[in-house]
């Protein structure tokens with residue numbers, strides 16, 4: 001372990017655990033090979049059809065359908081080879097105390113295989129993988145197969161989540177006070193499970209999809225005033241941000257509120273925090289926060305609702321200047337969302353129907369346009385106060 | 392030359408053919424050289440295989456002297472056939488329309504013209520006599536003739552005759568003549584003819600020496616001869632007025648009922664009675680006394696008379712699957728070959744048999760579209776293929792779709808068809824194309840489909856095997872990578888792991904095995 005001496009204890013423990021699991025999980029393959037059997041990997045399928053919504057736990061989970069990846073099946077042999085190759089380079093990186101990114105893993109495993117086609121004997125050349133999509137895909141398979149997430153294999157990815165609030169954590173061997181970040185914020189580390197929560201003084205977690213809005217709320221001291229941990233995912237949430245939020249909710253017992261744009265993409269971002277994503281459903285169990293609440297921006301915030309007895313936050317004139325006409329693909333996406341089981345609640349259907357009827361959307365920035373104070377001191381606290389969120 | 396008063400005159404057959412050489416294929420020096428070789432070789436084949444003799448034929452062309460129109464060539468064809476009784480030799484070779492083949496029997500020659508046309512052409516172009524040496528089977532002597540044709544009288548002129556004793560006991564015929572030819576222009580055609588002849592006569596040993604000094608030998612590759620053609624009686628359905636007149640003339644003093652029974656297949660006394668009744672001809676009438684109308688009516692009734700057995704085919708000399716396969720193998724050295732001989736069938740009262748063969752892969756030349764070697768009564772048909780019945784059957788637009796049989800052109804494919812019958816319905820006088828008689832067309836198609844079906848299963852099997860090979864490589868090429876990965880995690884010997892993986896792969900393969908992994912994938916290229 002060349003760089004091992006610089007690693008923190010938490011890293012070392014994670015390494016040992018991941019190495020052990022990798023070693024054990026692929027042992028059957030080794031046995032198959034050495035005993036002359038056909039080596040087969042049984043891996044749960046990561047397909048939409050094998051993505052199941054568990055309404056009890058409010059999670060998107062991987063179903064039980066498995067695929068059999070046999071090395072001796074010519075349609076699967078390449079994938080099999082790639083899976084084994086990935087396992088071996090992850091294993092190597094772990095045992096050498098490295099922190100590869102998924103891009104590193106791609107380069108580390110990429111090389112050319114030279115072979116002869118038969119019966120022509122023509123020389124063929126082929127790369128172990130050509131695009132990162134291929135190496136990423138087998139890495140996901142390994143996560144599913146070993147039930148160890150990449151963070152726990154100390155694989156880093158580019159993370160963009162940020163957090164501020166009255167919270168002190170230990171990351172590596174350092175103690176960090178998230179209330180003393182100045183105008184900046186703490187960048188959530190790629191391995192959030194190695195973070196230790198030391199001390200917290202907050203009542204809630206507020207996730208703001210948009211980085212700019214997060215900064216504005218931070219600068220006017222929103223989190224101090226409302227005893228919030230302020231988080232931004234800066235768009236689609238990455239894994240670390242999701243895992244971090246989940247831990248805030250689960251371990252510190254803080255309620256989690258999400259505000260995003262009022263359009264199907266914004267709603268979906270919320271649902272990724274809450275239930276998990278379709279492509280990465282195998283991680284939901286550890287990454288999703290089933291208790292997360294959608295605070296806004298809702299269609300009914302814009303237009304009010306007779307049915308809910310709700311008044312709009314925007315005047316007729318404000319609406320005219322702030323709302324944007326929905327595009328065709330927004331409409332299409334909204335229709336898809338309507339069909340997802342985790343959007344089937346009456347409340348969500350009402351929002352989506354409203355969207356489809358009016359075919360308009362609204363960005364959070366529009367509320368800032370009405371006044372940052374309106375957003376920080378009226379809209380957000382009032383909605384939390386009266387419980388105007390969707391579960 | 393018989394001169395009749397008033398300027399009318401009749402000419403002898405020799406004179407007629409002399410003036411109309413092109414009818415018999417002697418239109419120019421190039422065609423003539425080709426036709427000469429062909430006629431003589433075909434006579435030799437007829438004189439051997441029809442008599443149960445495995446043919447051994449030597450044909451050679453030697454250039455003697457260049458002349459403006461081409462050159463004088465000495466053409467010699469020698470065989471081990473039955474020979475000809477010496478008394479018939481002059482007429483057989485020097486009197487047109489004299490033949491031993493004017494009977495209803497399948498043979499190559501049938502007009503009694505071939506040898507004579509060759510001699511005639513030689514004589515008129517070079518003025519030289521032909522030499523014929525015969526040793527009839529069992530004869531104690533060898534007879535030598537130098538012959539010319541008296542064109543005006545259509546009579547042989549014997550310039551010399553010799554007898555020597557036959558010490559070796561060999562039998563056969565040698566024909567040698569000097570003729571005007573054009574080797575350069577006929578070279579390709581002659582070679583094609585010899586090759587195609589060899590394909591359907593693998594039981595023959597054929598040696599050909601060309602004027603450039605090149606020699607080609609087609610060795611015998613099978614000791615089996617086709618069943619000999621036998622003489623047969625005409626079938627009532629195939630009779631025409633001319634044939635009928637010939638029949639009546641040959642037995643002119645016999646009652647017509649008896650003549651029918653004696654002269655036709657499948658006609659017994661009862662059938663003869665019924666036919667004559669229907670034709671309103673008195674069965675007792677002497678056949679020489681039938682009126683023109685009676686002959687016509689009789690022919691009409693016979694042609695359509697239903698209650699007779701179909702024509703017999705046991706007199707036909709087909710090649711048989713074995714011979715076709717052997718011939719195709721010998722000449723093309725293919726990867727796959729198959730042949731079929733269909734059951735006899737009938738058109739217009741004539742029995743016929745269609746055969747087909749295919750050769751595929753190996754050294755078969757690759758062709759852009761189906762190439763068919765056509766034969767009729769074992770004679771290769773080289774020209775005029777566009778108007779042949781076979782062409783119609785494989786016609787690109789309406790004919791057999793080769794894709795159905797797994798064949799995509801260009802393909803290394805050669806197809807052979809053989810039609811044999813006592814009467815081949817040639818299109819025109821050229822004897823190069825068979826007319827598309829529906830019954831024959833149907834049989835040709837069925838025969839072709841039959842062999843193509845076999846080819847198809849071969850191609851499919853081969854394709855499956857090829858797929859297996861390709862798939863095996865798809866897997867084998869990753870073995871080092873997988874072995875090395877396992878070695879990195881578990882410290883096992885990667886060579887050992889890869890040997891195990893190869894073993895597991897090989898045990899799954901059915902049609903082939905990878906003996907040596909290094910022949911498929913390069914270990915050292917990897918880290």
Ligand SMILES: Nc1ncnc2c1ncn2[C@@H]1O[C@H](COP(=O)(O)OP(=O)(O)O)[C@@H](O)[C@H]1O
Nearest residue numbers: 434438483490491500501502503504505506564
């Ligand atoms: N090489 C030969 N061996 C034996 N007989 C032959 C040979 N060549 C010709 N003949 C005899 O001469 C006859 C005349 O031959 P040809 O003029 O070619 O007419 P055809 O072949 O049509 O009968 C043949 O019918 C055959 O009896």
Ligand SMILES: [Mg+2]
Nearest residue numbers: 434500505506
């Ligand atoms: Mg002849």
